[in-house]
Amino acid sequence: MPRCIRDCSLLLLLLLLPISPTSSGPIGAGSGGWGFDLGPQALQAQVPDPVAVSDTIQRVRLVDGSTLFARVVAVEGDRVTLETSGGDRLDVALARIRSMTPARGRVVDGEFWTEDPNRTRLLVLAPTGRTLDQGEGYLSSFWVFFPFLSYGLTDHITLSGGTPLLPDVIGRVIYLAPKVRVHRRPGMDLAVGSLAFFATEAVDEGSIGLLYGVGTFGNPDRSISTGAGWGFALGGGDARISNDPVVLLGGEFRVARNVKLLTENYVVPGESEAILSAGVRLFGERLSVDFGVGTITDTSPGWLPVLNFVYNFGGRR
Secondary structure (H helix, E strand, O other): OHHHHHHHHHHHHHOOOOOOOOOOOOOOEOOOOOOOHHHHOOOOOOOOOOOOOOOOOEEEEOOOOOEEEEEEEEEOOOOEEEEEOOEEEEEHHHHHHEEEOOOEEEEEOOOOEEEOOOOOOOOOOOOOOOOOOOOOEEEEEEHHHHHHHEEEEOOOOOEEEEEEHHHHHOOOOEHHHEEEEEEEEEEEEEEEEEEEEEOOOHHHEEEEEEEEEEEEEEEOEEEEEEEEEEEEEOOOOOOEEEEOOOEEEEEEEEOOOOOEEEEEEEEEOOOEEEEEEEEEEOOOOOEEEEEEEEEEEOOOOOOEEEEEEEEEEEOOO
């Protein structure tokens, strides 16, 4: 029985490898860059009143739709002076500013790199030890037909779930994935969670899935994630948990302002099968695309494509 649960877990990991979120847009004094934007109407923030001088880099959205990442260095009447990460100064009328919020990211060689909003998940299924902030969320689609909605209930609890778009073809199933961050300090995030599947026509018959713990070590641009998951089956008044864990080893490495390399791999100690995957994430301000390849060694006929689309909403973006 434990081997059955383990094999089922490996199959779920390959077929329902989820998606992740997205971000990073224009830099300095313009809206250039590989960025997607759904328009200034989306989740509009408020301009601080009053606008104050600050060393914090702000994401400044103008009424013409362009975006700046800059500090407020002077305020005089109805005008504000902004200094970009490259050192340029711009005099802007307050009436031209649609929104102004603290930016998340860092300055690299005079350019401001916004944080990848997909920090809570790797290439396919694997979560990192990070959680979404309260009010932050994303809608993702794996292989187009497997949507996934995630939302930060608090800064420590993220709830995710979805159901296939073609239930008559793929199957009538609901998948739920709660995650709780249990510890955070600079360079380390630890979390526990579950990925559970329920047949919509027989919810009372129970579920199958994974219980896991994961840790992420490093920063959002360069980090390693490792953890372990145990397959489970609930139903008929019985609860069964595998004695053989599935071990995760993954990582992320940012190589450019809007590009990140990802890898996500699973092994079962003592077994020859393993799941291997690698890919690239291209991310804009709210939209991102992950693409890569994955395989199950010893059993897979070859490398299968991985394709994820994600739209982020809420938070400070």
